[in-house]
Every structure is written in structure tokens, then in C-alpha cells.
Amino acid sequence: MEEKKPYLYLNAFLVKDEFTARQPIEFLKPSAQVNAYELEGKHELDGKLYIKVPDEKKPKWSTFAESLTGTSLEELSNRSSSAVLIIKTNNSTMAFTFGYGRFLIDTQYFAPDFGIKTALNTLNHDSLRSVDLFTLDDQAVQKKSQASRKSGVGVFGIDISKDVLRAVTGSPKTGVDFHTISGGDSVYSFSTDLEIERLPELVDQLSDYYNNDSYKNEFSWVDNIRKVKEKSEIDFLDEKLLEKIKAKSPNITITLPEIVQWDSIWGFSFTRTKGTIKPIVDTQEYLDNIDVSSTTIESIKRDRIFVFDIHGNESDYQIYKCIYFEHKASSKTCILFSGIWYEIDNSFISRINMTLNLIKPSSLSFPKIHTWTEVKDGKSKSMIETEGEYNERASKDFQYHLLDKKLVKTNRATTPIELCDLMTNHNQLIHVKHRKGGSAGLSHLFAQGNISAEIMLGDIEFRKEARKVLKRVHNGLQDSVPLNNFKSDDMEIVFLILGEDTVSLKENLPFFSKVNLSKTFENLSQRGFSVTIAGAGTEPKPST
Known part of the structure; x- marks a missing residue:
């Protein structure tokens, strides 16, 4: 009868090629308090086992518990175990951690994308159980999604234009002799039946799984955006x-x-x-x-x-x-956004720019936004027109209907929304936002236009409420939004950005604003709306 192989759940970290010649102890943090153990000779392994020197601690709440009882509660003492096994082969060096061992290793020596890339190369793309995402919008949001059964990536609602995949869990593809698989950043976790003598073979096998690009067949979108983690x-x-x-x-x-x-x-x-x-x-x-x-x-x-x-x-x-900065290289562009560096694939940037090129400038005319200087308490202060003031002036000077702050009730959103800020007699809905709001403000602008148009198209109750608001603004304007037989191809959505001329507008948008604008354009265009963009530069306020 064949002896059953030990079942193990392992966490693996791959040492970068340039550091493989270092001694095993160097891969641990200098502060790590460990005992080192040689590996038994019969296994013919090149490596070391490091076990953290144990220390007993009481939980923080033990003082409260002992105050309640008036006695020392020795059973509350706990002791955690941590170990790191370093294995070297002719091709690679790898660390396997146990317990809290991952906190003993010095991450600068390990491949920062080993876990996530190896997982994507070894997972069956239709067997996913959970994904961790980092969504880039007006601010970064972290999300974890779990499926009740094995699923494809589409179930998790991933937005490939702004979601960074941080971790994934699923089942192995055919030919990968593991059980469950998880990968995130530098750690690859998996369960397997393993004989000790097979460890060098396993190290080389995992290295091979990492050093190929088979994931591009099903997960190519993960290369669109990558958070830079390596110090x-x-x-x-x-x-x-x-x-x-x-x-x-x-x-x-x-x-x-x-x-x-x-x-x-x-x-x-x-x-x-x-x-x-x-x-x-x-x-x-x-x-x-x-x-x-x-x-x-x-x-x-x-x-x-x-x-x-x-x-x-x-x-x-x-x-x-608060700094937004793009550093361009031959194959990638790195962007500093909200204090974090991101690596953007240049082919992805090209696709975004191709979409932006399809967005035409608006044919409408808009006034420039006013700037002036005021003296208060003996100090000169530079001033610029607010969005509200600008909208009111534009509506008077160019005969646009003012809908700024005129809210429409809907059960499709948590709060009432604006149909738009300004509107023409020719079914042009104009959404206005200051350029000074940066990526966050512009993302809000595009979202506002997108939500308003989508709800108007799909919700007859919203159109009923919108017609009431439009009639109060100008009798007859409600006919622009028919209650029945509403046609999106009769509508133009205009995004007006204050403080930037139309000519330079698209080129000077922050990258993540370009992503949001291109997505909004694609979404509304597919629903039949016309989408245009316009800018309004600055000029000194005329003296009265």
C-alpha cells in the first residue's frame, strides 16, 4: 500500500533573481529574533529553517478581565508560532512561511507580484471564489467580493478601466496539481500533497508558473493598472x-x-x-x-x-x-495620484486616448469665467467666479435655461439629482464644473451627467418629476422630456469645464479623469445619447 503524502497549506514568496546568491538569513528582517536550524542531510535540501523565539503575551483586554475577577488569569496568556523555510535550487530561491512567518521576511528581496501573477497563471478562470479590488476613482476604494459558488470574472462586476486586482482565490486549472489557490501581491498560497524530497522540484515549478504570461489569455486586463509597491x-x-x-x-x-x-x-x-x-x-x-x-x-x-x-x-x-504627476517611459507610464504611484500600460493609455478622440467639441458658445482682485483689510485677494454665479450669468447672457440646484426626485438614487446645470431649447443638457476641482471634481461631473441621462432614459417616474421641474423653469421646456416615447438620440449631453479652453481641455485632463470621461462617453453613446465637451477659459471681470 502506497504511503499517503502529507497534506500541507503553504505560503510561498519568490526571491528576486538579483538576490539569490545571498545567505538565507539575509532574507529576514534585521529585527527578527529567530533560532536557525539546519535541514536533515537525508533530504538533500539546500536551505534553512528559522523559527521565531517565542514570547508569551496577554491580550489587551486581560487587564479588564482580571479587574472583574480580582485574580490573575494565567490561561489568558497566548503564544504565537512563526517560522520561515528558505529553499534554494540552481534556478530559484523561495521562502515558505508558517504561522505569522510572513512578518519575519524582508519584503524588499521578494518579487512584489509573484503571488497575484502566479495565481492568475494557475487558476481556472471560471473557478473564482473571491477577488480583492482597489478601485481608482475620485478617491481609491478597496473592495472584497465573494461568490457563493465557482464563478467567472464577470460575476464580480469588475471595471477593467479602473479596478486594480489585488488578490484572487479559486481552483487550479487542468494540469496544476494543487487544491485551492490564492494569490495577492507577493504571496502565493496553495494546498497540496507533498513529500519533503519534492521541495526543490516545487520551488522550480512555482518559479516556472510565475515566469510565463499564460494569464494574458483570460486576465489580460490586469495589466492595465498596477499599484507600484516596490520601495x-x-x-x-x-x-x-x-x-x-x-x-x-x-x-x-x-x-x-x-x-x-x-x-x-x-x-x-x-x-x-x-x-x-x-x-x-x-x-x-x-x-x-x-x-x-x-x-x-x-x-x-x-x-x-x-x-x-x-x-x-x-x-x-x-x-x-495632492500632487498629480505622470512619468512616461517607453512601455509604461507611472502616475502619482493621491500619494500613491500607479503603473499604467501604454497600450491601455492609447485605447483611452482613441476613445477621447471620438468626443467632439460642443458647438455651443459659452462665456469665459471671470477673475478679479479684491482688497480686504488692506490685503489684495485674487477671486474667481463660482459655478453658481457663472451658471446664472451664462443663462442670462446666452439665453440658456438655469437648472442649477433644481433637484428632481427619484427612487433610483439615494438623494434627488440635478437634471443638468444649464439647458437649451434644442435638448442640450449642460453639466458644469470648475477645472480647479481636479480629478475628484471632474469625476463627479462625468458621474452626474451619466446618472442623470441613464435615469431619464429608463425611469418614467423620473421623467414625470423632471417635466414638473422643467415647466416651472420655463413653460414648454417640459416637452424636451416626453413622458412616453422618450428618444435618447434626440438628446445631447454637454460637459462644460470652467477654467480651461476647449482646445487644450482633453489633453490636459488628469489620466483618471480621462478614464472616467471615456467610460461615460462609451456608456451614453451606446444608449443613443450624443456626448460633447467644452471649456471656458478665464478673463478679467469687466468693470461696471
């Missing part, structure tokens, strides 16, 4: 950023990393020029006042942008988290 790569990109900041490059943009109520904001200032408050985030103001000789990434992270609202409140953000 050496982040340091390199930060140096490129620092060079551009010291050169005061126009390619540096500072913008708030989250959505704010722009009409309630009075102005902005920076660490070294806090007394100078401007109505927009003036990147050049920051760059002109740094000390080039002493500026470092650390000093940039210490710097702040201050936000002042009309009620006298003050808040601030770390400058590094």
Missing part, C-alpha cells in the same frame, strides 16, 4: 518627481485628493505663503516659493496646502498627496 521603484519615481519640482515643471499639478463643496471654499494657500490666499489651487505659487537647494521628498511630504471656507474654517492636506 526601490517608488524611490526612483520620487526622484523623477523631485527633479521636475525643482525645475518648476508645468507637468506638476497640485489638486485636492477628494471631492469638496467648491462653492463654499474661499481660497487656498501653501506652507511658505500662508498669508497669500488665492481662489484656485495655484501650483506655480507653490513651486515659486520652495527652496530648490533644500527641497527633498521628505520636505514635500511635510508641506501643506491650506483650505479656507466661507464660514472661517481652515483645513489642510499633505502636498505629496
Whole structure:
């Protein structure tokens, strides 16, 4: 009778090729307190086993429990076990961790995408049980989705244009002799029946699974966007950023990393020029006042942008988290967004740009947005027209109907929504947003236009409420939205961005705003709507 092989659940980490010649102990954190064990000679393995020196701890709540009983509760002491097995072959070096062993290894020596890539190369694409996603929008959102049975990727509602796949769990494809498989970032986890003598073979097998691109047959979209995690790569990109900041490059943009109520904001200032408050985030103001000789990434992270609202409140953000910057290389583009570096595949960027090229400029005319200077308490302050003021002036000067802040009730959204900000007599719905709102504000703009159009198309109750609002604005305007036989191809959705001319508008959008605009365009176009875009540059406010 054949002896049954031991069943093991393993967590594997692959050492980068350039570090395989190092001694096994070097792959552990310098602070790791471990005992080292040689491997028994009969197994003919090249490696070491490291076990963390145990320490007993009581949980934080033990003090409370002992206060309740008035006695020492020795059974509350717990002791965790951690171990790391390093195995070397002629081709690769790998770490297998047990217990909390992953916290003993020094991650800089290990391939940061080994887990996720190896999992995608070994999983049956129709057998997924869970996915972890990092969604890039006006702010990054982490999501975990689980299916009740083995499923394809479509079940999880993944948006391939802005979802970064962080981890995945499923069953192995035919020919992969494992049981369950999970992979995320640098760790590949799997269960298998394993004889100790097979460990070197397993190391080489896992390395081969990592060093191929079979995942591209079913999961090619995961290469669209990748979060940069490797410290050496982040340091390199930060140096490129620092060079551009010291050169005061126009390619540096500072913008708030989250959505704010722009009409309630009075102005902005920076660490070294806090007394100078401007109505927009003036990147050049920051760059002109740094000390080039002493500026470092650390000093940039210490710097702040201050936000002042009309009620006298003050808040601030770390400058590094407000910088939008793109570093282009031959095969990829790296983007700093909300304090995190992302690697974007250039072919994906090309596809986004191809879609943007299909979006035509609006044929409508719009006034420029006004800027002026006010003197208050002996200080000069730069001012810019608010969206509300601009909409009101545009409606009067160009005979557009003003729908800003005129909300329509719907049970398809958690709150009433605006049909649009301005509207023409020719079924053109204009959505307006300041360019100064950055990626977050622009994403909100495109979402607003998309939601309004989708609900108008699919919900007769919404159209009924919209007609009431339109009739109050101007009798007869309600005929633009017929209750029955509504036709989307009679409607044009116009996105108007204030503070940027139409000619340069699409090119100067932040990348993630381009992604959102292209998705909105594709979605609305497929539903029959016409989608156009327009800009409104600035001009000094005429004297009255």
C-alpha cells in the first residue's frame, strides 16, 4: 500500500533573481529574533529553517478581565508560532512561511507580484471564489467580493478601466496539481500533497508558473493598472518627481485628493505663503516659493496646502498627496495620484486616448469665467467666479435655461439629482464644473451627467418629476422630456469645464479623469445619447 503524502497549506514568496546568491538569513528582517536550524542531510535540501523565539503575551483586554475577577488569569496568556523555510535550487530561491512567518521576511528581496501573477497563471478562470479590488476613482476604494459558488470574472462586476486586482482565490486549472489557490501581491498560497524530497522540484515549478504570461489569455486586463509597491521603484519615481519640482515643471499639478463643496471654499494657500490666499489651487505659487537647494521628498511630504471656507474654517492636506504627476517611459507610464504611484500600460493609455478622440467639441458658445482682485483689510485677494454665479450669468447672457440646484426626485438614487446645470431649447443638457476641482471634481461631473441621462432614459417616474421641474423653469421646456416615447438620440449631453479652453481641455485632463470621461462617453453613446465637451477659459471681470 502506497504511503499517503502529507497534506500541507503553504505560503510561498519568490526571491528576486538579483538576490539569490545571498545567505538565507539575509532574507529576514534585521529585527527578527529567530533560532536557525539546519535541514536533515537525508533530504538533500539546500536551505534553512528559522523559527521565531517565542514570547508569551496577554491580550489587551486581560487587564479588564482580571479587574472583574480580582485574580490573575494565567490561561489568558497566548503564544504565537512563526517560522520561515528558505529553499534554494540552481534556478530559484523561495521562502515558505508558517504561522505569522510572513512578518519575519524582508519584503524588499521578494518579487512584489509573484503571488497575484502566479495565481492568475494557475487558476481556472471560471473557478473564482473571491477577488480583492482597489478601485481608482475620485478617491481609491478597496473592495472584497465573494461568490457563493465557482464563478467567472464577470460575476464580480469588475471595471477593467479602473479596478486594480489585488488578490484572487479559486481552483487550479487542468494540469496544476494543487487544491485551492490564492494569490495577492507577493504571496502565493496553495494546498497540496507533498513529500519533503519534492521541495526543490516545487520551488522550480512555482518559479516556472510565475515566469510565463499564460494569464494574458483570460486576465489580460490586469495589466492595465498596477499599484507600484516596490520601495526601490517608488524611490526612483520620487526622484523623477523631485527633479521636475525643482525645475518648476508645468507637468506638476497640485489638486485636492477628494471631492469638496467648491462653492463654499474661499481660497487656498501653501506652507511658505500662508498669508497669500488665492481662489484656485495655484501650483506655480507653490513651486515659486520652495527652496530648490533644500527641497527633498521628505520636505514635500511635510508641506501643506491650506483650505479656507466661507464660514472661517481652515483645513489642510499633505502636498505629496495632492500632487498629480505622470512619468512616461517607453512601455509604461507611472502616475502619482493621491500619494500613491500607479503603473499604467501604454497600450491601455492609447485605447483611452482613441476613445477621447471620438468626443467632439460642443458647438455651443459659452462665456469665459471671470477673475478679479479684491482688497480686504488692506490685503489684495485674487477671486474667481463660482459655478453658481457663472451658471446664472451664462443663462442670462446666452439665453440658456438655469437648472442649477433644481433637484428632481427619484427612487433610483439615494438623494434627488440635478437634471443638468444649464439647458437649451434644442435638448442640450449642460453639466458644469470648475477645472480647479481636479480629478475628484471632474469625476463627479462625468458621474452626474451619466446618472442623470441613464435615469431619464429608463425611469418614467423620473421623467414625470423632471417635466414638473422643467415647466416651472420655463413653460414648454417640459416637452424636451416626453413622458412616453422618450428618444435618447434626440438628446445631447454637454460637459462644460470652467477654467480651461476647449482646445487644450482633453489633453490636459488628469489620466483618471480621462478614464472616467471615456467610460461615460462609451456608456451614453451606446444608449443613443450624443456626448460633447467644452471649456471656458478665464478673463478679467469687466468693470461696471
